[in-house]
Amino acid sequence: MDMASESYSASNAVDGLHLEILRDGKTVQVPMNELPTFQFEDGDEISLLPESEASKWPLTEFGARHVYVDGQAYRIPRRYIIAEYKGFSLLEDLVELTGGGMGNFAQIAQMHLSIYHTYLGLRPDMTVLEVGSGIGRDAFEFIDYLNSDGRYIGVDITRDSIEWCRRNITSRHPNFEFHHFDSKHEMYNPLGKCSSLDFVLPAEDNSVDRIFLTSVFTHLFEEEITHYLKEFARVLKPDGLVYASFFLYEPVAVAHAAKQPTGLKFRHPYSDGFFIDSPEIETAAVAITDEAMTRMIGRAGLTNARPYLRGFWSGITDGAHFGQDAAILARATSPSNDVAFGLLPSDFDGELYLRLHPDVKQAGMNPGDHYLIHGRREGRRYR
Numbered sequence: 001m002d003m004a005s006e007s008y009s010a011s012n013a014v015d016g017l018h019l020e021i022l023r024d025g026k027t028v029q030v031p032m033n034e035l036p037t038f039q040f041e042d043g044d045e046i047s048l049l050p051e052s053e054a055s056k057w058p059l060t061e062f063g064a065r066h067v068y069v070d071g072q073a074y075r076i077p078r079r080y081i082i083a084e085y086k087g088f089s090l091l092e093d094l095v096e097l098t099g100g101g102m103g104n105f106a107q108i109a110q111m112h113l114s115i116y117h118t119y120l121g122l123r124p125d126m127t128v129l130e131v132g133s134g135i136g137r138d139a140f141e142f143i144d145y146l147n148s149d150g151r152y153i154g155v156d157i158t159r160d161s162i163e164w165c166r167r168n169i170t171s172r173h174p175n176f177e178f179h180h181f182d183s184k185h186e187m188y189n190p191l192g193k194c195s196s197l198d199f200v201l202p203a204e205d206n207s208v209d210r211i212f213l214t215s216v217f218t219h220l221f222e223e224e225i226t227h228y229l230k231e232f233a234r235v236l237k238p239d240g241l242v243y244a245s246f247f248l249y250e251p252v253a254v255a256h257a258a259k260q261p262t263g264l265k266f267r268h269p270y271s272d273g274f275f276i277d278s279p280e281i282e283t284a285a286v287a288i289t290d291e292a293m294t295r296m297i298g299r300a301g302l303t304n305a306r307p308y309l310r311g312f313w314s315g316i317t318d319g320a321h322f323g324q325d326a327a328i329l330a331r332a333t334s335p336s337n338d339v340a341f342g343l344l345p346s347d348f349d350g351e352l353y354l355r356l357h358p359d360v361k362q363a364g365m366n367p368g369d370h371y372l373i374h375g376r377r378e379g380r381r382y383r
């Protein structure tokens, strides 16, 4: 990350700068004031020139420059590449921000939905809120899943992703809405003018059934996470649930990770219960101890609805549900724990349940979890 100057301001002049677009072997010069309306085309190679001026502006992962034009921050990728997906034209630069690419885009999205189904229970008429919705990887799955009574609310700090989702998803699916939070983040929004602490989630109190965050708490620290958790406690319905992936800093996991030739190590203590992988880009990957998670969850008025789901990031694959660890949270004062994950009937027999329901065994799910999340509602036999 190149942060040559920390003194960017919306009034910084970009007069000395212009864009040079290489298209079909020809170059086109574009003045900066035309950037907001310029029609990029698939295959455009983009240079911000002159380099001596361009290098004064922040450069983030995957080579995008960030500049202000007329007081508005813009992300300028090196290439404008379009990838077709489910009838949408996605921008590859924004797809890369998910941490994956087009090669595993659909697979990861389907896995996310399957996890939400399995561990939180979903209904097509639910109101779901996703923080860090990105280019809409999960939203595309929810388009197929939610019915017209269902509602999807996405929020993110990457303006270009939110703008893209509004133009392309909301225009066709009005029950899908997207909101930009202009929060400063060294990897995603280096010219942001606010902090996440300034934001109020765009939802009424007690109005949201499920909240999802995948690979978001892996890039944030205590104050921002606690703020979001407090907002979750406010907007969740009494029986609402949150799925938040994160890296759990546990001795067994970090010791195992240390032995792997590549991958995350979290060798650097950052703050009380927080460890980082890279001192150069502190927010690139953040791990959190159980103690720190418990502190934040408790302060926010939430509680763990079940033990953490483990991830295979450290190389320990036994019992892992996906790559990162995850917390499933409910309001501390709500009936969620009893409703969704409460006590099993005293005569519940897990082995018998698996014999009676081979689909549960095949899914590899714990019989008790399955009964509490799905089986009870579906009226499944357990004895």
Ligand SMILES: C[S@@+](CC[C@H](N)C(=O)[O-])C[C@H]1O[C@@H](n2cnc3c(N)ncnc32)[C@H](O)[C@@H]1O
Residues within 6 Å of the ligand: 097, 098, 099, 131, 132, 133, 134, 135, 136, 137, 138, 155, 156, 157, 158, 161, 181, 183, 185, 188, 196, 213, 214, 215, 216, 219, 220, 224
């Ligand atoms: C690794 S990407 C994951 C995107 C998406 N969840 C997915 O799986 O496709 C992390 C996302 O979190 C967003 N993000 C980072 N900090 C955030 C914050 N404080 N509030 C909301 N979104 C944030 C980034 O802009 C980015 O879109």
